[in-house]
Amino acid sequence: MSHTPSPGIITPKLKANTIVNMIKKGIRSSGRGLTDYRPIDVVVGYVQNADGSALVRLGNTVVVAGVKLEVGSPYPDTPNEGALIVNAEFMPAASPTFEPGPPDENAIELARVIDRALRELKAIDMSKLAIVPGRRVWIIYVDIYVLDHDGNLVDASSIATLSALLNTTLPKVEVDESGNVRVEKNIRMSPLPINHKVVTVTVAKVENVLFIDPDLDEEGVIETKLVIAVSDDSRIAGIQKSGSGGLTEAEILAALDIALKTGVSLIKTIESRVLEPTLGLSTNTLGQ
């Protein structure tokens, strides 16, 4: 059963008022504007045993996403295609309010929103992931772990997911005459075939003001938010209204315009971070 959540760590009334008043003036902490992201760091290849991985810092929010490729059976209705499975967990390390255990409704919603955007956009070319058509295909497991929670987990997770997918390579496989598949993880053949890139842009609303990338304090004051998946060719690849409030038709359309504009440039930023050699970032820390 889903239930009205308790406010986690309550933002003191005075601080909350200050945050709202500043947002209404278009100012936010550390001086960023309503449609600015916090600084983004991306470390790809952070996890050696993954087939692709990325550690992402969005301000003080830290997420690691990893991709594992396993040989498995296709779904009966898509016998010649690979399959995608996206999971997310909010680690108890990330916040005093997170409990260990199976993913709660927030983690499940996050994973499903990211999964749907990838799936509906056909972001991954699944038709190239059959190994023995009709029998053996690549199953792509994307696992997202939130390690430090300072707000906007969906966008940080979507950035980590896209980065990890762009970092993923397919290992060599050999199929013997009886159809048995042998994987050589040490030999990498090609990158994962990507048709489209997609990120989410979360637009928050407080007292009729819209802004993006809320941090944890700001999440304590917002009424609701709209998570909008944006593709590299400026289409809307998914929407999820989340939170206990509502929006007017005009607010929704305004939020979409913000998301489309921000999302496309965010994808470019990620591409450059993933493809260029990492500068000044150590894999020895959590990307600080």
Next chain:
Amino acid sequence: MSHTPSPGIITPKLKANTIVNMIKKGIRSSGRGLTDYRPIDVVVGYVQNADGSALVRLGNTVVVAGVKLEVGSPYPDTPNEGALIVNAEFMPAASPTFEPGPPDENAIELARVIDRALRELKAIDMSKLAIVPGRRVWIIYVDIYVLDHDGNLVDASSIATLSALLNTTLPKVEVDESGNVRVEKNIRMSPLPINHKVVTVTVAKVENVLFIDPDLDEEGVIETKLVIAVSDDSRIAGIQKSGSGGLTEAEILAALDIALKTGVSLIKTIESRVLEPTLGLSTNTLGQ
């Protein structure tokens, strides 16, 4: 672990005394006698996506049962027979005292009592449900959901189950040369082969008086009850004493006689409701 239940919604002492005193005089609310059922409504075919279904109202108790047929593997010891799986859930909608979650001991007991009666009587002709003998057979899932709880859930569920089974038809199947089974749910070939009909009759006991079909208020005062499965040929197809009390040998024999007499006529009532066109009952409501 099973534990002594808390009384659910406690019947006030005065009301309880009144109920007991009336039962001892052979009178019950709405004027029915000790061996009278409340009014019974049956709507078959209530659920379009089921292979057979029935909504049953027994007084204010509402139960929906549905049958799903799936192609599966036979049990190793009956390779040429279909299989039957009966489940029951008490929906939280049905009573403020029901919690969401997996079936509790009462729901499990109810399902197993109905399952055993069908199984022991060989009510369904399982030998006609092999598709590819030894390999593929029909698995019959009967799922029972209690939607409104005003007492005597077992009998209401057994009526719903029998009605749903009588409403069930087998779809067309095609088996190709390599033994793969293709089901065409849109083409219905024949009714489910039924050997015998069976219902339960629940006989309740309070202060040495026996009566049938207790409503929720009456269940609050009874000491124990005997659930007796009765076949269309007047045999006893199962018994379950349920509840915290006991019965004397004489009481048990008397209960059996009541059940045998009532059960056979109840089966006739159900047959006529299922086979005749529904009169005056809308599928748009819960059978009211």
Next chain:
Amino acid sequence: MSHTPSPGIITPKLKANTIVNMIKKGIRSSGRGLTDYRPIDVVVGYVQNADGSALVRLGNTVVVAGVKLEVGSPYPDTPNEGALIVNAEFMPAASPTFEPGPPDENAIELARVIDRALRELKAIDMSKLAIVPGRRVWIIYVDIYVLDHDGNLVDASSIATLSALLNTTLPKVEVDESGNVRVEKNIRMSPLPINHKVVTVTVAKVENVLFIDPDLDEEGVIETKLVIAVSDDSRIAGIQKSGSGGLTEAEILAALDIALKTGVSLIKTIESRVLEPTLGLSTNTLGQ
């Protein structure tokens, strides 16, 4: 999550002090010395439906272990070998502090320590347990149930496990031309092939004194314990430090010497109990 345990049934302070003072003088209740086990009773073949079983009393601690042999698929990396699966449960009957439910961390640790000792020592000759090499092998399930808890559950369980394995016989199997396996449980062909025998010896520490086989009262005062698996050829087949304290290097070496000496003679005791006809022990009780 593992958490600091609450003291179960608290040994009263005065009694605890007495126990500690006596141990420091080398004396224990019922007069045994620091490196003496309590009396050991072994009843093999206690469970008729098991393929091997033993009921063990170690003082007032009672454990029953049973072996079930099932035909299954081998692990991919050992296609021509049988497999071993060890489970342990602490039954709620055994102590007012044990709750029904899946095994807790203590039961899991116990099972894994015994499993590892058997596995690392290659105590069972797994290469003789393939039925159809590469496809069908014997899976050996060892299930350990603690029925009465008066301390030192690991050693009692390891004695019961070894006894049950020595009591286990392989049934006749027939393989038909298409590779199907038929087991005839009524015909017993040979004992389970055993390469090595192994038991654990638990050495407890309180205020720098080491002693073995702590009873429940003694477990209430010890700081930590070292579980040492000892093979029949005097090797160390596994170690597990357990409990919230620590040991010095010298204490560890001293504990090892105690364990090696005690373990080898314990194995001899078990062998004689298992192989000789049971004298004066009834299978009608719990081995009293």
Next chain:
Amino acid sequence: MEKPRLIREDGLRHDGRRPDELRPVRISIGVLNKASGSALVEYGGTKVLAAVHGPREISQRHILLPDRAIIRCRYHMLSFSTHERKSPAPSRREIELSKVVRESLEPVVISEVFPRTAIDVFVEVINADGGTRTAAVTAASLALADAGIPMRDLVVAIAVGKVSGTLVLDIDEAEDMYGEADMPVAVAPSIGLITLLQLNGVLSREEFSEALKLALKGASQIYEKSREALRDRYMKVKVEE
């Protein structure tokens, strides 16, 4: 289910509806005896029952709030409601939809009136033919009203889809399965708030605004039918009294 031709040559849909046409909507309020409120809502072949218990005290005290009632919500599918039998364990989809349905109700329930209590909403999908979550929102909202819970407005919901390139109202299962997009929308029309919005599929900016308008148009028809059903229910109760 085999893929039907979703948009016919005459521009109508596979079941003969116009693109902006709802399936038949049937609403029954107060169908259960033991619940505080209940409603059965059908959109064509989709049949959803909602029941409300409460406001009430609950044993899990620690999740209650000092200044308002909490809403608890479970969206649940009966095992035989779908083409393939649904396993009884809660699916990730059901967990997500329980949240989404709850959050569509939060803005209209005046929860401050009942602090330290829970209002429980149980949604049972009896038969699924597309649009179960939107029928669930409408049914839940009516069950809340039937339970006498004070509300700022009714919430009603309807889905818009894109099938064979055309935007269509109230998609059924075939249109959902073989179409390009599914966009469920819940709205509290009198207070002008959209309280549920999901897009499962890909749309351009222009398609989206058109789709949203179509959804709001469909919702206003559901709203009228809902208010009518409530009026009937109350009049009937009055007459019976």
Next chain:
Amino acid sequence: MEKPRLIREDGLRHDGRRPDELRPVRISIGVLNKASGSALVEYGGTKVLAAVHGPREISQRHILLPDRAIIRCRYHMLSFSTHERKSPAPSRREIELSKVVRESLEPVVISEVFPRTAIDVFVEVINADGGTRTAAVTAASLALADAGIPMRDLVVAIAVGKVSGTLVLDIDEAEDMYGEADMPVAVAPSIGLITLLQLNGVLSREEFSEALKLALKGASQIYEKSREALRDRYMKVKVEE
């Protein structure tokens, strides 16, 4: 297990028993050290251990009752007690039998003496050869007595079966598996109450009354043996004191 000839030409059963003959019954009381009471009961090859803890306080306070002790009961089979290894997860059968065994004890336990406490009964089936639930009831009843719980009477239980058309007492696993009916009965003989009655199979009205009489006859023998075992136990305890 292959199907044996259940009734031989001489009218005796596959193991040589007469139709109304019990298997050897063995009873040991007080076999556990840490439980408040315990008993080990064997009906032929069936071996069942019952342990009682309490009356005691428990952490789940909300299930306690203000005017009586509650009884909690778990019927559980050791994994190696059956022909095929039993998976450790509680089966639906175990859940049902935990309830049925508890309800067979409720009428005799004088629970009003210990309000706001729990009396816990743990049944462990060590070896299963038919009749585990009836051996469980007898063992549980004796364990309660051993724990000093005040009782109106002992409850003892035995099954009657119909095999190859004949009613037989105390059926074993082969008779259960290949027979036509299994009817476990628990009775508190001195107060004349039947506290467990199940029928798994099909009987005529006449067969049923005959079967019930046979069960009560068998139960009275178990009752004598149980009281004897209790007398022995108490005398032994007295002597040891």
Next chain:
Amino acid sequence: MEKPRLIREDGLRHDGRRPDELRPVRISIGVLNKASGSALVEYGGTKVLAAVHGPREISQRHILLPDRAIIRCRYHMLSFSTHERKSPAPSRREIELSKVVRESLEPVVISEVFPRTAIDVFVEVINADGGTRTAAVTAASLALADAGIPMRDLVVAIAVGKVSGTLVLDIDEAEDMYGEADMPVAVAPSIGLITLLQLNGVLSREEFSEALKLALKGASQIYEKSREALRDRYMKVKVEE
């Protein structure tokens, strides 16, 4: 992974290390924002994050103790940290290691200072290449120090293995998989207490004492690096202030 030649002709190991040589050790303290304390520890390719929350109150009051803080500990592997994807459900191995890691910390935490609270230690294995539990102990100990929990000493841990008959320090995954023994050891060097000791494999009495000495030697190097990392961290904090 195919079996490499574990000890080469020149006496060095498959990755070129001497038998008594550690892999590169990297330590970062205070890497997380929302935890009370945290540390990231790498032994070669093994990367482990530890976070501490508390001392704090918790909702499960009944497990708290009146005279000390309890320690709660979870050892957890990210699904992609291993060669084969790890299923998200807690494995028996993880449950055991959560206990073993907690018990390695208990002797050094001065828990009496915070009665009726919990100190929570969360270990996340990010990449596993042998020695995850020992890296976990070192990281947990540093995270506790970072959280300001008073401690009698740091605990550091390292494994010794036996591969191709040779005792070697700090075994990696290949050496663990194809070697004869794995012996993780945790030690609080200044107070001379060994707080974790496991042996997974078979050793003679002599091999064991040699192996223990080798472990203590390796641990003292980890200890120095840990103290250095703590010093750096505190100085940095001071400078930032």
